[in-house]
Amino acid sequence: MRGIQQNIDKFASAGIQPIAISVDPPETSRELAERHGFTFPILSDPTLETISKYDLVHENAVEEGVSVARPAEFLIDSSGTIRWLNLTENYWLRANPADMLEKARALP
Amino acid sequence: MKDDGFNWQILVGFLLSLLAFSYPLLFSGWSLGSDIRWASVALFVFAAVFVIVGLRRAFASGRGKLSKVIAAVLTLFSAFTLGLFIFLAFIMATWLPKSVGAPQVGQKAADFSLADTSNKQVSLAETLSKQKGVLLVFYRGYW
Numbered sequence: 438m439r440g441i442q443q444n445i446d447k448f449a450s451a452g453i454q455p456i457a458i459s460v461d462p463p464e465t466s467r468e469l470a471e472r473h474g475f476t477f478p479i480l481s482d483p484t485l486e487t488i489s490k491y492d493l494v495h496e497n498a499v500e501e502g503v504s505v506a507r508p509a510e511f512l513i514d515s516s517g518t519i520r521w522l523n524l525t526e527n528y529w530l531r532a533n534p535a536d537m538l539e540k541a542r543a544l545p
Numbered sequence: 546m547k548d549d550g551f552n553w554q555i556l557v558g559f560l561l562s563l564l565a566f567s568y569p570l571l572f573s574g575w576s577l578g579s580d581i582r583w584a585s586v587a588l589f590v591f592a593a594v595f596v597i598v599g600l601r602r603a604f605a606s607g608r609g610k611l612s613k614v615i616a617a618v619l620t621l622f623s624a625f626t627l628g629l630f631i632f633l634a635f636i637m638a639t640w641l642p643k644s645v646g647a648p649q650v651g652q653k654a655a656d657f658s659l660a661d662t663s664n665k666q667v668s669l670a671e672t673l674s675k676q677k678g679v680l681l682v683f684y685r686g687y688w
Contacts, residue, residue, distance in 0.1 A: 438682060438684060441680070441682065448680065451677070451678075452676055452677025452678060453676065453677060453678045453679065453680050454672055454675075454676045454678075454679050454680070455679075455680040456667065456672065456679055456680070456681050456682070457682045457683075457684060458657075458659065458681070458682070458683050458684075459683070459684050459685065459686040459687070460686055461686045461687055463660050463661065463663070463664050464662075465686070465687050466661075466687070467662035467663075468687065469687040470662055478661045478662075478667050479661060479662055480657075480659035480660065480661055480667055481659055481660050481661075482657075482659050486657070487655070487657040487659060488683065490657070491647055491648060491655065492642075492644045492645065492646030492647045493642075493644055493647060493683050494642065495641060495642050495685070496642070498685065505685045505686050506684065506685060506686075507641045507642055507644060507683070507685070508682075508683060508684055508685060509644070509683045510682050510683075511648070511654060511680070511681040512678060512679075512680055512681075513654045513669070513673065513678055513679045513680075513681060514677070514678045515673050515674075515676065515677055515678060516673075517653050517654055517656070517669070517670070517673055518651065518652070518653055518654070519648050519649065519650050519651065519652055519653070519654050520650065520678070521650060522647070522648075522649070522650060524644055524647060525641075526639055527634075527635075527638045527639050527641075528638045528641060528685060529569075529581075529582055529638045530638075537680060541678065541680060544677055544678045
C-alpha cells in the first residue's frame with residue numbers, strides 16, 4: 438500500500454482509483470492512513486461480507502477466532518470486469534507497484 | 546596468551562541479529578512490506594560473521610569462563626532470532642487459504658458498499674462510474 442501511495446499521481450493519471458479493504462474498523466484504518474499518509478479510500482469490512490464474496494477469508498489468522506482478509510490485488514475495469522489479479526502465496530510479499538501501474542495503463 | 550579485552554565481536558553479532566529481526570517492523574510494518582526479507586537475510590549473514598569471530602575468540606585459550614558463558618548465551622539468542630525470522634517470513638507467512646473461489650480474470654467483480662475512514666459509504670459500482678478502473682487491494686489489517 439505504501440508503494441501505491443508513492444505512485445498515487447501516476448494511478449490517477451491512468452484513471453485508476455486504488456481502494457483498500459480490511460476487517461479493521463474505520464478508526465483503525467484512519468490511524469493507518471494518517472501514519473502512512475494514505476490518501477485513497479480505506480474501507481472496513483468487519484463482518485467479512487465482501488471479503489467472503491471474493492473468497493479471501495483467512496480464518497483464525499491472527500489467533501483463534503480472529504479472521505482477516507488474505508492479501509490480494511484486483512484490477513477492475515469500468516465495466517466491472519477483472520483484468521488482472523494477484524493472490525500472493527506469502528503475505529510478506531505484495532504485487533510490485535510498477536507492475537500494477539503497467540497493467541493499469543494498459544486498461545482500455 | 547592472555548586475552549582479557551572486551552569481546553565486542555560477539556556483542557556486535559548479537560545486536561546485528563536483533564536489528565535483522567526487527568528491521569521489517571522498524572522500516573516497513575509487518576503487514577505492509579514489499580520484499581524486504583532479503584535485507585534481513587543480508588543483515589543476518591553479517592551478524593553470523595561477527596558471532597562466529599566472537600565465539601572463536603571467546604573459546605580461544607586465555608579467555609575467562611565468564612567470557613565463554615556470555616558468548617554461548619549471545620550465540621544462542623542470535624540463532625534463535627534467525628530461526629524465528631525464517632519461520633515467520635518464509636514458513637508461517639505461506640499459511641494462507643487457497644481462495645479457489647476468488648473471482649478470475651474476465652469475471653465480474655462483486656459489488657460492495659463499505660464505510661471509509663470517515664464512515665462514508667463507498668461502493669465499487671459508483672467509483673467505477675467515475676473512473677477508468679479500480680485497483681482493489683485486500684490487506685490483513687493494522688495490528
